[in-house]
Amino acid sequence: MAAFHSANAIFPVGYRASRIYWSTRHGNRRCRYLCSVEENEGRPEFVVRVMEQGYDDLVLTGASPKGVWDKILEPVAERRNETGTLKLFPVYLKGEDLFGFTVTAVTRIVESLPGVEACESYTFRFGRNPLMDLPLAINPTGSARSEPKTCTHVKRSHTLSSTGGSSKSMQTVGSVGVAEAPEEVTPKQFASVPFQYRRMKAEWKSNVYLARSRIQGLGLYAARDIESHTMVIEYIGTLIRNEVANRMEKMYESQNRGIYMFRLDCEHVVDATITGGPARYINHSCAPNCITEAVSLERGVKIVISSCRNIQRGEELCYDYKFDLEDDQHKIPCHCGAVNCRKWMN
Ligand SMILES: [Zn+2]
Missing domain, CATH: 3.30.160.360 (Double Stranded RNA Binding Domain)
Structure with missing residues (x-):
């Protein structure tokens, strides 16, 4: 350098x-x-x-x-x-x-x-702000190229073709696995959900910026102070069915890509690997400042990342991926750094 x-x-x-x-x-x-x-x-x-x-x-x-x-x-x-x-x-x-x-x-x-x-x-x-000075999380394999693989075997084990019972289980994979069960939509403040959504779509670029994460890889940061219960960004991707998701996953694996998928319900997955926006870079934390919500609008269901507390400008955004628990062989260590960190993401 x-x-x-x-x-x-x-x-x-x-x-x-x-x-x-x-x-x-x-x-x-x-x-x-x-x-x-x-x-x-x-x-x-x-x-x-x-x-x-x-x-x-x-x-x-x-x-x-x-x-x-x-x-x-x-x-x-x-x-x-x-x-x-x-x-x-x-x-x-x-x-x-x-x-x-x-x-x-x-x-x-x-x-x-x-x-x-x-x-x-x-x-x-x-x-060189304090967030950036912390050492980067080290991926478990010690190799950037094999990192997506580490996550994919986790992905495989909580399978996409899940039964109805586990429909709330979330998953995503990739260099930064991203996944979680959307929470119920709670109307916030007094604005209607469609109104809040439209405002978020118009303003999200001023809400966030992408930079190196203090947790892992790239992360998304608050570009301004954000009040609690504010829609921050949409998790964009292609809505696909389980069978397609399984096929895509195999293809991405063969291409050694980081895979980003978000389980919407027991039948559908949002694939952000190719068509996704910056929301896919939001990392997991055991003490998150955001939640994910499935918002039903006229044009269909959207996944929205909203703040669950006041967030200061410069804070890294994170939410709880809520991965299913896995056996010891398939554990992913958590580097979120929260006081109450569960040490494992799954
Ligand atoms: Zn943690």
Whole structure:
């Protein structure tokens, strides 16, 4: 990591961002610049692909964001001088800004990547909050690739084709298993459930952000203070029947994917593996701040994650997966850190 950051930015290999900026060829035209970070002999290589209509793509590289962008800013400044348009001062434009590394949303995500602690001269803007300083939960197998498998045998044992009696049992799997029995819908405050749902659908993006979890893998955090009994986010996915879920599970396993499924009732499962939203990243806790609810609306049943107490901005969201109890061989350790932690998730 030592070579892959500066004081202001971290440079993740594989990063790509597209920017529309002034053309180097025509004073009054803009074109697309595809910025990316690659690795070349242990050093970052900054690449900009110039994509302008009527021209072949041109690929520029540099050892720093500024190095490669200077190759663009200088001719742009010349064109603008020639055409008498407003002057551009390349010296004030930072390559890191032009690559998008300093955009808040990008910084938040980048600061949550595994291994960023090694960026010693980088000044963290968000990542080094107390929640993030805790050590990551270590997965039981010690290997990221085998982790979904650990959960899948648990999944297999409390089977999808469950009988009516266990219809309330929940399950999900994947790098972070997610599952639970939806609670009965309790109308909250005075707003109707459809009204609350519509408001949540309009506002959920300002309720949450995704970052490294203090429990396991990625987690979802409260982006603002959230009052108790507020709908926070919907658990989105594809509603499928048990037989389909069993087939999909086998396919995902063969692809070594983290599997995210939520049992809605004894017949149906919501599969969030491919089509899911960020709610699937909410971790289990034995002392949760959220609950799941099955909400019946005109358009069908929706799974909604709601707060069950007041939640402060920056708190990690969690709910109780309510996994069925399993025998010793199939136990998943719980890393929720709650005082009353049951030590096992199942
Ligand atoms: Zn726990």
